[in-house]
Amino acid sequence: MSDWTHSTPDPGAGAGGAGGPTLDARDLRVTFQLKRGMFRGRVPLHAVRSVDLEIDAGETLGLVGESGSGKSTAGRAILRLLEPDEGSIRIDGQEITGLKGNELRRVRRKMQMVFQDPYSSLDPSMMIAESIGEPLDVHEDLTASQRRERVGELIELVKLSRGHLSRYPYEFSGGQRQRVALARAIALNPRLLVLDEAVSALDVSTQNQVINLLEEIQQEFDMAYLFIAHDLSVVRHISQRVAVMYLGQIAEHGPTERLFERPGHPYTEALLSAVPLPDPDVQRSRERIVLPGDIPDPTNPPTGCMFHTRCPYVMDVCKEVEPEPYPMQGGGVARCHLHTDGPKLGGGSVRDAERPTPSGAGISTGF
Amino acid sequence: MTTPEASTAQSGPVPPADRLLDVEGLEIQFVTDLGWTTVVEDVSFSLSAGETLGLVGESGSGKTVTSLSLMGLIPSPPGRVSKGSIRLEGRELVGMSQRKLNAIRGEEIAMIFQEPMTSLNPAFKVGDQIAETYRRHRRVSRKEAARQAVRVLDKVGIPNAERRARSYPHEFSGGMRQRAMIAMALVCDPKVVVADEPTTALDVTIQAQVLELMGWMRDELDMALIFVTHDLGVVADICDRVVVMYAGQIVEEASIRDLYYQPQHPYSSALLAAMPQQVSRTQSTELASIPGSPPAPGTFPVGCRFHPRCEYARDKCTQGEIGDLIRLRELSNGQTSRCVRVDEIELQGAR
Numbered sequence: 001m002s003d004w005t006h007s008t009p010d011p012g013a014g015a016g017g018a019g020g021p022t023l024d025a026r027d028l029r030v031t032f033q034l035k036r037g038m039f040r041g042r043v044p045l046h047a048v049r050s051v052d053l054e055i056d057a058g059e060t061l062g063l064v065g066e067s068g069s070g071k072s073t074a075g076r077a078i079l080r081l082l083e084p085d086e087g088s089i090r091i092d093g094q095e096i097t098g099l100k101g102n103e104l105r106r107v108r109r110k111m112q113m114v115f116q117d118p119y120s121s122l123d124p125s126m127m128i129a130e131s132i133g134e135p136l137d138v139h140e141d142l143t144a145s146q147r148r149e150r151v152g153e154l155i156e157l158v159k160l161s162r163g164h165l166s167r168y169p170y171e172f173s174g175g176q177r178q179r180v181a182l183a184r185a186i187a188l189n190p191r192l193l194v195l196d197e198a199v200s201a202l203d204v205s206t207q208n209q210v211i212n213l214l215e216e217i218q219q220e221f222d223m224a225y226l227f228i229a230h231d232l233s234v235v236r237h238i239s240q241r242v243a244v245m246y247l248g249q250i251a252e253h254g255p256t257e258r259l260f261e262r263p264g265h266p267y268t269e270a271l272l273s274a275v276p277l278p279d280p281d282v283q284r285s286r287e288r289i290v291l292p293g294d295i296p297d298p299t300n301p302p303t304g305c306m307f308h309t310r311c312p313y314v315m316d317v318c319k320e321v322e323p324e325p326y327p328m329q330g331g332g333v334a335r336c337h338l339h340t341d342g343p344k345l346g347g348g349s350v351r352d353a354e355r356p357t358p359s360g361a362g363i364s365t366g367f
Numbered sequence: 368m369t370t371p372e373a374s375t376a377q378s379g380p381v382p383p384a385d386r387l388l389d390v391e392g393l394e395i396q397f398v399t400d401l402g403w404t405t406v407v408e409d410v411s412f413s414l415s416a417g418e419t420l421g422l423v424g425e426s427g428s429g430k431t432v433t434s435l436s437l438m439g440l441i442p443s444p445p446g447r448v449s450k451g452s453i454r455l456e457g458r459e460l461v462g463m464s465q466r467k468l469n470a471i472r473g474e475e476i477a478m479i480f481q482e483p484m485t486s487l488n489p490a491f492k493v494g495d496q497i498a499e500t501y502r503r504h505r506r507v508s509r510k511e512a513a514r515q516a517v518r519v520l521d522k523v524g525i526p527n528a529e530r531r532a533r534s535y536p537h538e539f540s541g542g543m544r545q546r547a548m549i550a551m552a553l554v555c556d557p558k559v560v561v562a563d564e565p566t567t568a569l570d571v572t573i574q575a576q577v578l579e580l581m582g583w584m585r586d587e588l589d590m591a592l593i594f595v596t597h598d599l600g601v602v603a604d605i606c607d608r609v610v611v612m613y614a615g616q617i618v619e620e621a622s623i624r625d626l627y628y629q630p631q632h633p634y635s636s637a638l639l640a641a642m643p644q645q646v647s648r649t650q651s652t653e654l655a656s657i658p659g660s661p662p663a664p665g666t667f668p669v670g671c672r673f674h675p676r677c678e679y680a681r682d683k684c685t686q687g688e689i690g691d692l693i694r695l696r697e698l699s700n701g702q703t704s705r706c707v708r709v710d711e712i713e714l715q716g717a718r
Contacts, residue, residue: 066571066573175660204638204641205425209658212656232571237643274571274575275571278599278603278627279717280604291576
C-alpha cells in the first residue's frame with residue numbers, strides 16, 4: 001500500500017493544521033465474520049481492505065461508492081464505532097486504535113458523527129435542549145447556567161432559535177432535525193465530523209440549507225469533514241478531495257475538479273456518467289456508461305482488479321493481477337492497469353482511452 | 368373510493384383518440400384529528416399513448432397520493448377521492464367497484480413502487496408471483512402463465528430467466544428485484560405504467576440500468592409512463608412532459624424543455640436553481656436554497672401556497688382567487704402556471 005496522500009501535493013491539503021492532518025488513517029482493515037448456513041461455519045467479509053485516508057483541518061474529503069462499497073464501514077471504523085482489525089488511526093497526531101475506557105472516551109469528543117436519518121438519531125422523548133446538551137453532560141462539568149448558555153449558543157449556530165429548545169423532535173421538519181443533530185455533534189468542538197449520508201434524506205429545497213450551514217460551521221471552527229455520500233453532485237460541491245470506493249478499496253482519489261473532469265479509473269468514469277443531469281438537452285446528448293450487473297459478492301470478490309467483472313475496458317491482465325495505485329496527472333491516484341498497460345494512459349484520464357463497444361445491445365447489457 | 372360530488376356532468380371537449388388517461392379536478396382528503404384534511408386539490412392532467420409524464424414534487428407535495436389514486440389505491444378509510452374524475456380510455460375509475468377495478472389494475476394500468484421488497488412477497492418464488500398476476504387476468508393454464516413469467520423476466524434483462532424465475536426475492540440483488548417488479552408490471556402488457564420513485568432507493572449504476580430499461584419500455588413497447596419522482600435529473604433523462612406539484616396542487620405543467628429552460632412558476636425555477644449541477648466549491652460559493660420548508664396538509668397558506676417562501680411574493684399573492692385558491696393559468700404554448708405574477712416576472716431556467 002503506497003502512502004498516497006503524502007506523495008500527492010493536493011491543492012488545499014496541508015493548508016490548515018499546524019502539525020499534520022486532523023485525520024490520518026493508514027492501512028485500515030475491517031472484516032466481518034458472516035454466518036453462512038447452519039453448519040458451514042463463518043465466512044470472512046473484507047468490508048474495508050487497506051484504506052488510507054487523510055483529512056486536514058478545514059478540509060472536506062468526499063467518500064463515494066455504491067452500497068456495499070464499504071464507505072460507511074470505513075467511516076464507522078475511523079470513529080471506532082466498529083473495531084478495525086488492522087491499521088492506524090491518528091486524530092491530531094494521537095493514535096486512537098488500542099485506546100480503551102477513559103482514554104477512548106476522552107478522544108471520542110474530538111470526533112463526532114451525523115447520521116442519515118434525523119428521525120432515528122434523536123431521542124423522540126427528549127426535549128431538544130436535552131438532546132443537544134447530552135454530550136456536555138457526559139464530557140464536561142458545567143453548571144446549569146453554563147450548560148444553558150452553551151446549548152443556546154449551539155442552537156443559534158445551526159440557525160434555529162432558543163425558542164426551539166423546549167420542543168420535541170416531532171415538531172421539527174427533516175431539515176430542522178438534521179440541524180439539531182449537527183448542533184449536538186459539534187457541542188464538544190470536535191476536530192473531525194463524519195457525515196454519513198447526512199443530507200441524503202432531505203428534500204432538494206432544504207438539503208442546500210443544511211449543506212450551506214455545514215460549510216459555514218466548518219469554516220468557523222476549522223473542522224475536518226469526512227463526507228460520505230452517494231450523491232455525486234453534492235459531493236462535488238462540498239469536497240476539496242474525493243475518494244471513490246469499490247469493494248472495500250479506494251479505486252481512485254484526488255482533488256475534486258481533477259477527479260470529476262479527468263477521471264482516471266473506469267469505475268469513476270461510469271459513476272459520473274450514470275448521474276442524470278438536470279438539463280434535458282445536456283442529459284440526452286451525453287453518453288451514459290451502463291455497467292453490467294451489480295457490485296460482486298464481497299465474500300467472494302473477483303481476482304485481479306476487483307472491478308474487472310464490470311469494466312468496459314477489461315484486459316487480460318486485469319483478471320489476474322491486482323493493480324497498484326498509479327499517480328494521476330493533476331493529483332491523486334487510480335488503481336487501474338490502463339495506466340501501465342493497453343493504452344498506457346500514464347496518469348491521464350480514462351476519458352482519453354477508446355472504450356470497446358459492449359457486445360450485445362440494448363436491454364440485455366444490464367447484466 | 369367514494370363517488371365524486373362534482374364533474375359527473377363533465378362536458379367540454381371530447382378527448383383525442385390517443386388520450387389514455389384523463390384526470391380532472393381531482394381532490395383527495397384524509398381524516399385527521401381536525402376532520403377531513405385536503406391533501407390534493409384541483410389536480411388535472413392527461414396522458415397520451417407512448418408518452419412519459421413526470422410528476423415532480425418534494426415529500427408532502429401530494430405526488431404519491433395522486434399516483435395511488437390512479438390505481439384506486441387510496442386507502443379508505445382514512446382517505447377518499449372527494450372530487451374530480453379519473454378516466455382511463457373514457458371509463459370513470461372514481462367510484463368504480465373494487466371488482467371492476469381489480470380487473471383493470473395490472474391488466475390495463477400497472478404500478479411500480481420504490482421499494483421492491485415491499486411489493487414482492489418474500490415467501491413465494493418470483494416466477495410464481497408474476498405468473499399469478501398473469502392468471503388473475505387471463506384464463507390460461509399454470510404452465511402457460513409460468514412461461515409468460517419467464518418471457519417477461521427475460522425481457523427486462525434478467526439473465527437465465529428460466530432458472531431465476533424459481534428464485535425467491537431475497538436471492539435477488541436490489542437491481543434485479545426492481546427488474547422483477549417491472550416484469551410483474553409488464554406481464555399483462557398494460558397501456559399505462561405508473562412508476563413511483565422507481566429508482567430512488569437504487570445506486571446510480573443500477574439507476575442507470577433501470578432508466579435504460581424504462582426508456583426501452585417507452586420506445587419499444589410504446590407504453591405510456593407516469594414517472595413520479597423528486598429527482599430533476601431523472602426527469603430530464605426520461606420525461607416528455609412534466610407536472611410540478613407543490614403543497615397538494617399543480618403549480619406548473621410544461622413540456623420538458625419549457626420547464627427546464629423557461630419555467631413559469633417561481634417554485635419550479637427555485638428547484639432548478641437548487642440542483643447542485645455538479646459545480647465544485649471552487650467555482651461557486653453558496654448553493655441556492657429555498658427558505659423554510661413546505662407546508663403540511665391542513666396548514667396550507669391562503670392564496671399562493673408558495674408565497675411564504677417565494678422571493679417574488681407580493682400582497683396579491685396572499686389572497687385567493689377562487690375561494691382560497693389561485694387559479695392555474697394557461698399560457699400560450701400549452702404551459703400552465705399557478706402564479707399570479709407570471710406575466711410580471713422573469714424566471715431563470717436550468718441555464
